[in-house]
Amino acid sequence: MIEIKDLHVEIEGKEILKGLDLTIESGKVHAIMGPNGSGKSTLSNVIAGHDAYDVTKGSITLDGEDVLEMEPEERAALGIFLAFQYPVEIPGVQMTTFLKTAVNAVRKQRGEEELDALGLLKLMKQKTKELSISDDMMKRAVNVGFSGGEKKRNEVLQMAMLEPKFAVLDETDSGLDIDALKIVADGVNALRSDNRSFLVITHYQRLLDYIKPDVVHVLAGGKIIKSGGPELAHALEEKGYADFIDEAA
Amino acid sequence: MSKAETKDNTNVMQFPVKSKYKPETAGRYTAGSLPESGVNWLDEVRQEALARVKKDGLPTPRLERWKKTNLIPAIKDIPATVSKCLVSFGDNSNARVISDLSEKLEEDWVRDLITAEPCDAAQYKDMMLWDLNTAYLDDATVIDVPKNTTEDQPITITINGESGTFTAPRLMVRVGSGSEVTIIEDVQGGGAYWRNRVTQILVEPNATVKHYRTQIEDDAAVYTQNTYARVARDARYETFTLGSGGKMVRHQIHVDLVGENADCKTHAVNLVDGSDHIDNTYTINHMVPHCTSNQFVRSVLKEQGHSVYQGKIHVFKDAQKTDAYQLSNALLLSDTAEMNVKPELEIYADDVVCSHGTTTGQIDEDALFYLRSRGVPEKEARGLLIQSFIGEVLDVVDDEDFREMCDGEVLRWLREA
């Protein structure tokens, strides 16, 4: 279970999150929708441990463990995963090297045995097949020359390989064509389980047709201003944010 | 049509017009009399070289190509009497093509090569270290690969440095027409010594020479080398250096492309830490049409590490259809490290494509966070980014054992970070 309490976050002296509360039980999928610039990626980055953001107040715990005290790599080992809104290109580092390094780094920290080359290859083959990722992509440098959709699929691949307890998907649907959207959603759904929770950030209700959320939240003005069932996403899509923001004010 | 262009030209240093440095006499090195070799013409060549050193002194930052590299303080405490050096060859090296200079003195090409100079010598008038090597010419190795032979195994020459010595090793190589060879120069040693080397390589028509070097130096060591390659028609000269450590290291490469369709590639990776100084000064002379050259240097600097890269492309008037590139990228891991870059194009032909680019930057913080968010510990993530940065240059090496040795040194260097 991930618990975020009264979270205040500043960047360069500007307060972006102003007392955000969010609790996601294990096995549940929550969605966050909110206007551009409302702080969705800020929340994602703070959860993953980006040091450009100052947490001035509040707490984040995963299964009772204080996440804010940890380095990004420790959070990954604990089971936190962020699918980036803008995945980073790393020239010169091959996909296979990258995945091997990441998987074994996490396994090592979790006290599990590291996978040998063959074990990794098998795991990689299986996951890339499920996500329709070509072998050619695996031979390239991380995200270098990948299309927008390929980058997003690559994020889901990493998630599948690292088996997190809690995954944040920051606009993983943007830039995906209809077929890719289905592939990615299937990939996420395949990972849904009782001991894994998700936070899905999106602007479009469409994704939520594929990945059915348990709860939908509206983030505006640095806080969750409304929460509800999947129907909330439909209402937002129809009416836009203005009504909700007025209502909350 | 002239297409000389400049790309991404950051951090290019400007040399001061006036110098605060004084000329430095070579008195310590020229005071005594030279030991005689017993071969008259050779002794004459050496005496003449010594006379030039007496006249010109040692290189100081007064000289155009020495502005950022000050040799004098570094050699001050090292004895100036020349010592014999220990030269050895790898087990797989083909002994039949290797000789001592004394066995080869009758051969014309050897005589010619001893006095041969690159065509940039006259322009810069800074060949003192080369002359100093010639004056003490004694420990010289000759490698002569006959025509149309492919050496399957690299020829590895190892030169050891002993603390407190000044040595002047010389290597002279001829690779016959249509032949292929890989030559590996492995330099090792411990303590405070000065090795002042000259390596000369004749690449005859349609021959290919891969010249790989490690320059893994003691933090107290001074290392200077002039490498000269003369590349004939349809021939290829490819060199790669892994430079790591050294109080004062200067590797100067001179390439004369003297036959059409000649090609040269000069590559280096520099790992510079502590108060190391590594200088790569390359001059590629395009003397005839249709030649190609490529310089690619990547440096990683930390602590007070200092590195200099001066890359010059000189295109002669007749050298139409020249295709020449140079690129220097540096990664600074600390605020106190310093990288000086001086790219230079001197072009007299009008139908050429030449370009140079230089960048100096830090580790990409976004990439670092991305890796860490995937569970890779910070130190390992930094190491991976550094390895990938230099990997692009290292990939030119196509000798597995040598590559392994380089990878090992890179890992060692990273571990100490």
Ligand SMILES: Nc1ncnc2c1ncn2[C@@H]1O[C@H](COP(=O)(O)OP(=O)(O)OP(=O)(O)O)[C@@H](O)[C@H]1O
């Ligand atoms: N590095 C930064 N420096 C300064 N301001 C920043 C930085 N990162 C984010 N911000 C600001 O913080 C606010 C929230 O940005 P954030 O990226 O979290 O929004 P978002 O909800 O993810 O928007 P979008 O829907 O466009 O992805 C914005 O006003 C943004 O300009």
Ligand SMILES: [Mg+2]
């Ligand atoms: Mg965002």
